[in-house]
Amino acid sequence: MRNIFLFIRRYFTLISFVLLQIFAWAMLIKYSRTHEAIFANNANEVTGYVSGKYKTVEDYLYLKKANEELTAENARLKNMMAASFQGPDSTQQFYIDSLSKDTLGRVRKFLWLPAKVVNNDVNNEANYITLHRGRNQGVEKDMIVVGPSGIVGKVVLVSDNYARVMSLLNRFSKVSAMLKKDNYSGMVEWDGKDPRFVTLNNISKSAKVVKGDTVITSNLSEYPAGLMIGTVANITAEKASNYYTLTVKTSTNFFTLQYAYVVANLLYGEQKQLEAQTPKAQ
Amino acid sequence: MSTLLKNIIRFVLFILVQAFVLDKVPSLHQYVKPILYFLFVLWLPFNLPRFGLLVIAFVFGLSMDYFAGWPGLHAAPCVLIAYVRPFLLNILLPQESTELSYVEPSIKSLGWAPYATYVVILTFLHHTYLVLIEWTQVGDFVFFIGKVIATMAVSLLLIFVTEMLFFRKAKFRTNAA
Numbered sequence: 001m002r003n004i005f006l007f008i009r010r011y012f013t014l015i016s017f018v019l020l021q022i023f024a025w026a027m028l029i030k031y032s033r034t035h036e037a038i039f040a041n042n043a044n045e046v047t048g049y050v051s052g053k054y055k056t057v058e059d060y061l062y063l064k065k066a067n068e069e070l071t072a073e074n075a076r077l078k079n080m081m082a083a084s085f086q087g088p089d090s091t092q093q094f095y096i097d098s099l100s101k102d103t104l105g106r107v108r109k110f111l112w113l114p115a116k117v118v119n120n121d122v123n124n125e126a127n128y129i130t131l132h133r134g135r136n137q138g139v140e141k142d143m144i145v146v147g148p149s150g151i152v153g154k155v156v157l158v159s160d161n162y163a164r165v166m167s168l169l170n171r172f173s174k175v176s177a178m179l180k181k182d183n184y185s186g187m188v189e190w191d192g193k194d195p196r197f198v199t200l201n202n203i204s205k206s207a208k209v210v211k212g213d214t215v216i217t218s219n220l221s222e223y224p225a226g227l228m229i230g231t232v233a234n235i236t237a238e239k240a241s242n243y244y245t246l247t248v249k250t251s252t253n254f255f256t257l258q259y260a261y262v263v264a265n266l267l268y269g270e271q272k273q274l275e276a277q278t279p280k281a282q
Numbered sequence: 283m284s285t286l287l288k289n290i291i292r293f294v295l296f297i298l299v300q301a302f303v304l305d306k307v308p309s310l311h312q313y314v315k316p317i318l319y320f321l322f323v324l325w326l327p328f329n330l331p332r333f334g335l336l337v338i339a340f341v342f343g344l345s346m347d348y349f350a351g352w353p354g355l356h357a358a359p360c361v362l363i364a365y366v367r368p369f370l371l372n373i374l375l376p377q378e379s380t381e382l383s384y385v386e387p388s389i390k391s392l393g394w395a396p397y398a399t400y401v402v403i404l405t406f407l408h409h410t411y412l413v414l415i416e417w418t419q420v421g422d423f424v425f426f427i428g429k430v431i432a433t434m435a436v437s438l439l440l441i442f443v444t445e446m447l448f449f450r451k452a453k454f455r456t457n458a459a
Contacts, residue, residue: 013332017365020340021358028354028415047348054302121351123309125416128351164351171419193312255308 048130048162051119059258066258073148110224111264113138115145115163122169122195122254129153129165133262139163142222144263150228150251151175151217152260163262168229169195169254176221177229180214182207188215188229188248195254197233200246207244209235215248222268285327285385293342296322301349304440313425313432318440319346319356320408323364324401325450327386332368339364359411363404374400388450401441409433 008015059066115137119130133139135158145152145165153173157164166173169190177200178185186202200215213232219225234247300319309315323339330338343360347353371387374396384391387400409430417426 013336013365016333016336017361020336020361024340024343024354024358024361026354028352028358028419044348050298051349121305123305123307123315124350124352125419126352195309 044157044159044162044164048118048132048159051130052132055116055118062256062258065253065256069148069253069256070259109265109267111266112146113262113264115139115260115262117257117260118162120254120257121167125171125192127167127169127195127254128156129167129257129260131155131163131165131260131262132161134159134161134163136160138264139262140264142268144223144265145260146223146227146263147252147257147260149253150230151223152252152254152257154222155262165260167254168198168250168252175223175229176218177215178218179203179207179209179232180216180226181209183218184209185218185220186243186246196249198230198248198250200232200248201243203244203246205237205242205244209244209246211235215246222265224263224265289322289326292322292325293345297342297346297349300346305350311432313429314436315429315433316440317409317412317433317437318444320360320363320405321441321444323360323367324404325386325388326364326367328371328384332365335364335367336361355412355415358415359408362411363408366407367404370400370403386450389445390450402438405434405437405441406430409437 113133115131115133117129118132119128121127121129129145129152131139131145139155139158141155141158143155143163145155151168153165153167153170155163156166168175168188171190171192173190175188176185177188184203184207186200188198188200190198203209209232211232211234215229215232217223217225217227217229228251230248230250230252232246233249236245236247238245296319300317304316304318307316319342322342323335326335326338339360340357343357344353346356346360350356374392387397389397391397392400413426413429413433416429417423
């Protein structure tokens with residue numbers, strides 16, 4: 001027993017070094033699997049608060065850009081409004097009974113919540129964004145984040161007033177996407193090189209893809225289908241396989257991101273629950 | 283100003299500068315990333331016990347992680363350099379009395395060449411470990427070699443500039459302090 005104590009005393013520094021290293025690696029390994037756990041609630045609040053202060057200053061530099069983006073978005077939404085459309089034919093008149101409208105049984109699937117970006121990285125291998133909206137304001141883990149001009153990422157951590165978002169510019173991020181033109185679907189990932197471009201893999205060579213084609217979220221992803229991701233900037237044909245690798249210019253400008261929407265998929269839980277019930281051996 | 287207060291201010295400043303200035307600089311290339319924050323560990327006073335040094339470095343690295351959003355990424359390399367630091371200083375110190383008469387490692391207290399060696403070796407260890415962690419999660423071998431070399435060059439340049447800009451007066455330790 002005495003020898004054990006002597007041993008510990010003698011190698012105390014080495015032992016504490018090894019223990020701290022093990023602790024750090026435990027966090028690394030656990031984190032990259034589940035994206036949560038050790039990050040305490042309080043720490044997220046503190047960094048979120050500091051980032052918010054910093055962002056109030058930085059915002060002035062990008063005010064013009066943010067205004068332009070929001071105006072463009074407004075214009076797009078106004079174009080979608082019912083008042084912008086008029087039937088060419090006025091001989092037939094439609095009367096919509098508001099009672100029967102309710103019985104159509106439409107269910108709200110997506111709920112959009114506006115949020116302010118308080119911190120945003122683009123230079124790391126794994127980039128994260130902090131939003132000033134958290135559990136108290138209805139944000140939950142795995143919700144989707146969309147910017148004014150395209151998708152941004154996915155919520156991985158939530159504290160009371162802040163949410164941490166895994167940006168599209170993250171080596172761990174994967175989004176199911178498709179070409180708008182002919183619905184070929186593939187995976188959007190980021191190679192860590194240039195924050196302006198992401199990669200779209202697994203597009204079959206039978207797709208007639210040209211530069212400038214629009215890439216949108218597919219209906220297989222947890223993102224609302226049909227959201228803009230970007231446009232094809234470069235096409236590489238993989239010699240060894242039957243697939244193209246496309247470089248996609250993101251429509252979201254991650255350098256000047258100021259506001260984003262958190263999208264709650266209200267039916268996602270039900271979908272996951274049903275999928276989990278699928279019988280395994282048939 | 284007392285050494286404790288000075289180091290607390292440094293702790294906060296180094297993290298804020300890394301998180302809100304250096305990490306916000308638009309990067310020239312994937313490999314070229316300015317990293318300066320670990321200079322805090324290099325500047326810690328001589329007379330800290332080894333265990334205290336490890337714990338301070340761990341807490342410092344962890345608070346950096348909270349801003350970077352990848353827990354453990356900075357904590358592990360910081361602990362490593364904090365562990366190696368005393369051994370290196372033992373070899374590099376010009377004579378027995380330096381540790382007693384100066385407060386912290388600097389150009390003045392160690393001399394030009396030993397201080398440069400001290401900085402280069404610890405920077406190399408820190409960056410190799412940091413990029414190694416990134417490499418195990420993402421990337422390939424060219425990424426590892428390229429990023430270690432590129433970040434080392436940028437960091438050494440930054441440390442040189444910092445040493446020149448903020449010339450630390452080498453304070454003698456007196457009985458009064």
